[in-house]
Amino acid sequence: MPPRQPGEERTTQLPPVSRPTQREPELITHREPDDEFLMAGVADDDDDEYYDDEPELTEEEERRLRKKKIWKRVRIGAFVAIGLMILGPVVAVAIAYPLLDWPKPEEIAAEQNKTITLQYADGNEMTKITAPGENRTMLTYDEIPDNVKHAVLAAEDKNFYDNPGFDAKAIVRAVWIQATGGSSGGSGLTQQYIKKATRNEEATLTRKFTEVVKAFKMSNESDHNTILTAYLNTVYFGRGANGFKAASQVYYKKDMKDLTPSQAALIAAMIQTPSWSEDKEHSQKQWKYVMGQMLQKGWIDQAYYDSEQWPQPLSFAETQPKSLEGPRGLIVDQVQEALDAEQTGVSFEQAQKTGVTIQTTIDPKMQTAAEEAVDEIMIKGAQPEALKTSLTAIDPTTGAVRAYWGGRDGRGSFDYAKGTLQEPGSSFKAFDLVAALQDGKGLGTVYDGRSPRTFPGVSTPIRNSGNDNSCGKECPVRTAMIKSLNTVFYDMVVNDVGVPKTVKAAHQAGIPDEVNIGDGPKKLLVGEDGGTPNGGIALGGDQAVVRPFDMASAYATFAARGVYRAPFFILKITGPDGQVLYQHADKPISAFDPDQTKSQDIADNVTDVLKEIPTSSKIPCAGNRECAGKTGTHELSESAGQGAGLNSKAWMVGYTPSISASVWVGRNEGNQPIRDKSGANIFGSGVPGKIWQAFMNKALAGSQMEKFPKAKPLNQYNPPKPSNTPSNTPSNTPPANTPSNTPSEPTRPTKPSGEPCEGLLCPPTGPTNPSTSGKPPGRDPGDT
Incomplete structure (x- = not known):
């Protein structure tokens, strides 16, 4: 065999060369310190193993590396949170939408105006309270005068025709005000209808969520005119009146078509706090606000606004159904006042809708003694x-x-x-x-x-x-x-x-x-x-x-x-099924x-x-x-x-x-x-x-x-x-x-x-x- 030339010897026989191990050229799968987004799924343990053959990092380099890892986790968490914030409500609404239904006005009206039974302290019946407008007929949209529509929108939701059943800006604003220690509501008119109709006013996120979903569904399945009509047929205006038709009678003894814009504004002003209907100072303040909103929207002109004085309603005595004559009629007023002030946790509106029995504190013998003595x-x-x-x-x-x-x-x-x-x-x-x-x-x-x-x-x-x-x-x-x-x-x-x-x-x-x-x-x-x-x-x-x-x-x-006890008129309230709703x-x-x-x-x-x-x-x-x-x-x-x-x-x-x-x-x-x-x-x-x-x-x-x-x-x-x-x-x-x-x-x-x-x-x-x-x-x- 001819002798080999230098360089032709087999490479496997070459002696090992002693030199530092070099890293291979970086491939696309190799990790760069700044390329964290592509490597977001790589575990930290893998990172540590990968660098086992690296020269030991200085303290400053380790601190920087830890900082990068922390911020990587924060960003990942933020991405996930934002995704849940966007997708979570969408998924929740998608699930809840077919399961929830909005209350129909005919059904709500049928539940209103139930009779309240009053008893003496011994359990014998004193009288019954019937609501104004009992057995009323439902209004249609065409029967509602513009004055009434404008007054209610001005009082409760002046942008009603521009929102999809709820006012997102108003909700966000209300959340911010409440979070900073204030008090505010964020409900539009559709949400208010849902809240009043379902009689659920708990301050919980669950209630608010279902309310928004029902309002959104109601807006999708009916138009704004239908919603406004439903609202005006069922909302409580104080003085025992459910619906604007009954309210126009208990405040002014007028048909709605005969109300002036100013009178309609006063009635609409009572929606928010109907229990304060007899407080003149509060009524004047709220009426002024509604009139201002109507002026701002162009529903009344400046001349009318400037010329109007507070339209004093008729006295309570002139407009209420007579459930009990003589001195004992004022006892009925005191019971209603206690309910309106929610001293019992059961409002007059709720009592009407439920048809409760109220046991008063009045002793029939002593009441008779008082009347005979006078x-x-x-x-x-x-x-x-x-x-x-x-x-x-x-x-x-x-x-x-x-x-x-x-x-x-x-x-x-x-x-x-x-x-x-x-x-x-x-x-x-x-x-x-x-x-x-x-x-x-x-x-x-x-x-x-x-x-x-x-x-x-x-x-x-x-x-x-x-x-x-x-x-x-x-x-x-x-x-x-x-x-x-x-x-x-x-x-x-x-x-x-x-x-x-x-x-x-x-x-x-x-x-x-x-x-x-x-x-x-x-x-x-x-x-x-x-x-x-x-x-x-x-x-x-x-x-x-x-x-x-x-x-x-x-x-x-x-x-x-030397013992003080607050005076009271209501001893117990019982529902139609016998359940005790309140006990003094x-x-x-x-x-x-x-x-x-x-x-x-x-x-x-x-x-x-x-x-x-x-x-x-x-x-x-x-x-x-x-x-x-x-x-x-x-x-x-x-x-x-x-x-x-x-x-x-x-x-x-x-x-x-x-x-x-x-x-x-x-x-x-x-x-x-x-x-x-x-x-x-x-x-x-x-x-x-x-x-x-x-x-x-x-x-x-x-x-x-x-x-x-x-x-x-x-x-x-x-x-x-x-x-x-x-x-x-x-x-x-x-x-x-x-x-x-x-x-x-x-x-x-x-x-x-x-x-x-x-x-x-x-x-x-x-x-x-x-x-x-x-x-x-x-x-x-x-x-x-």
Whole structure:
């Protein structure tokens, strides 16, 4: 074999070459550090294995690599989340769409306007409430006037014809507002129809999702005109009216075609909060908003907008179906008010649609006693027709309203128990006493009880009824309460305890901080500037205005020994299938002190003195039954020009351990004298006292004779021992703090019953000091 030439030897026999291993040229499958999107599916463990033969990375390189891996996972997660956000709802809607159906207006209308049955506390039927427009016919689109269409769209969804059943922008905006702590809805008119028709208003994502799907499906299967018609046939407008046709009757007693744009706007404005339909301030505000929206959309012109005033609707009494005549009709109103305010969790609208049975707190025996007592004194007693009255009776052990007499004209008429604010006069002194007991004073604490007395900042002296000086310079609080001495309580509140503490005591007893009455919410027991009232409140005048109903509740707190229970009218609500939808639960509150024992002692000390007053006022309860209470009068203001010493309001508020009752007597005009059939001035023990006495005797006849618990003496319970100096100052001798030039004052004659006038300023019948001037504290500047 010829010899091989160099280079022809077999390569397998070549000796190994010692040199570093080189990486192969990068293929398309090889990984570049920045090519993460193509390698998104490669596991991190593979990455680590791949680099096993690489030179060891520096710390900075490892940190950068970890950062890239983290961001890679974040981006992948973001891509997945965005995909789910886009595809998830689409898939959910696709699944839900064929399974959900929107409620048909004919079916909804058939479920509305069911009868509500009211029962007395003993389970016997009181009456039935039927809705306006019962058995109504369904409207067609062509029957709906443009005024009505425009008003409703302006109120609820002005872009209704431009959206697919829901307003996406409005929903997003509502979510953002709620997420940032605000309150807003995002429902368009179609969604609102679904919500109202299904009676499901839970604030849940599930409810909102199904609502949107149903609204979308309804828009696909019907046109906008059909949806608007369905909405106007079924939505609730307040006053018991479902559908705009019924609403036009209960607000204006007009057919829809006869409504002005302004009237249609007011009715449409009630859709959002129908329970506030009787709140004038709220109604005016919402009406103005709807009118503004109609102007913005060109549905009314600027001239019409500028010329229109709030179109006041007819009174509730004129438009409501009569379900119960006479005084008991106002009980029906109170039940509806409680439902509209959703105090029970069952709205009036829901009650109508369900056809519930409502067991009220009204005791038939006591209700009859209230009606007979009023008729006995007012009708059979031939009292002047101009005199108005109210009577409320509350069970102190529960807060249940057992009898309610707010007027005799029936449902929807003016309510003199909860619809009026009046000065309580001396019946407010019970709250003065609570504040004094809380402040360390007692029934034996003494004050200067002489009359008249001057006080700093008050130009006219404060006087006792009949200028009574019988209690003298060292007058115990107990005696001052029984005699109702103005000088003692004014001194005690203004110079000693303080007005704020008295206001607080009244609120603790049961006088609300705020009531919704007449033109809207009104704060009680506040000054003209919204702050602390002046000293006249000590005598139940000036800014001391209350509802007669609330005085019964506040005195019930004394009867319950310092435990406050909110008054209520509804005991239980039952569905047509017997299911209990609501049951009242007792919620006692220690009124005058967090320590119930201390609160009890305060209330018992108040009762200890008030139980002497019915007898001293010659209106005791029958059979020596223990009763406690306080009379009160409010004098006619100077501006009335009717003469000194005449009264414009008179009260009797009293209780036993089982019932508290408040009676008020006044006139519609307010600042006018109240005189009985003989023309005599009316005091607390007169007409109101006699109504109260008659009621208590009738209501409690045959019941157990109850005694008030013995009071635990608080603070200075007994007056100090008398000094050697005579305690009484003759009425014709000027007190030490009275100007020496004050002439002697004759004593004003009292009523035959012996009851003093108890007014805030009780001047004598003779001439007064001509040098005195200015508005006396506690005098009412006008009618409230």
